[in-house]
Amino acid sequence: MFKIFYEDIEIGVEETYGNYAVTREEVIDFAGKYDPQPFHLNDDIAKQSVFGALCASGWHTCAMAMRIMVDRMMAEGFAGMGSPGVDNIRWKKPVFPGDTLSVRMRTTEKRPSASRPNIGLIKGAYEVLNQKDEVVMTMETNAMVLRRTPAAG
Template sequence: MLYFEDLTPGRVFETASHTLSEEEIIAFASQFDPQPFHTDPQAAKSSFFDGLAASGWHTSSLTMRLITASELKNVANGLIGMGIRDMRWPRPTRPGDTLRAKIEVTGQKPSSSQPGFGVVQLRWTTLNQHNEIAMQLETAIWVARRTTTQP
């Protein structure tokens, strides 16, 4: 298990990768972000994206899936998010792109009101096969502290 004390600033976790297909992009967008540049390859050609692009929410959801299959799946009480800051998608994710994520611990603070827990700040960076940033965000998670036994 990973506890608050294990998630020290500077520690980096990496995930496996996943290659997105056109079918996955269209299926996700059809259900959750039904805009033509996400669902219709022909219409997408004349859009801002100049071709089919995955929804940013798809990129974010896929990143979460990759993280929950990484070593971070072992966080003692689960990945309990407290909020997201500065989420951005600097470039579109396309069919055939292979995404992976790097998660860096940027800070931590023990809880003053609940001594068995602490807040850990993380920066998620989702990279494509060219090491270009597809998504980045900052988040805080609520993490159990390691129980210490008194002599």
Template structure:
């Protein structure tokens, strides 16, 4: 994981590969989002989804798994996150989709109140294997500086 000084506005990254399975979509929905269109094709048939689709929260969780795997490739200063802004689910995610992530740094801000740390805001887009955006959001990640 990098430190705050390693980020600059305009930096981009592309990473991740997550294969969405039917069993995982159903398991997540049963536990966390048991709406009919997340539980069966029949339940989705009379909705705008048409067929089984993953919960948006499941899409967010799959994205987090890819992000943590990417961060784990380097040592550094991750301190978690302050939140997420502008979360939008743009297109249904379906079993068989393969997801990936593209990210662009849009703000780097040293903390005024806590020396030795700061925040990085990014614009994150999750795409399926047809290069269609399925989710977009702006996380505000916290990082320590090397000067700690």
């Protein structure tokens, strides 16, 4: 099942992947459930906002990015074991219905876990891009990844 372990991750490697189409229906549905601000739900109000048109919630952008990342991890057999958190989320540009998102990631750090010998910790810098290659969101992630060979205790 797993093919990519902690030992296989190299610092500095950058990859771009994903192809997620943002739909109007999904933007409104997500906003209605989780972030019901008018500029995510109503075209007329959105036109008057700083965004100029109906746009996705930043939290929806996070969720779409997560879907892109997990699809990639599952397809490649990444031995991810969850995350202790995400740092420095920044929404740089609005995401509109009709946009297509992708993710660019670069591994910035890695270290073995001090408390779990079968786990390594990976930090990554992520950029979410639209179809114009514009950065719409950035974040730093922390991931727990299985080690192929657990450290001696």
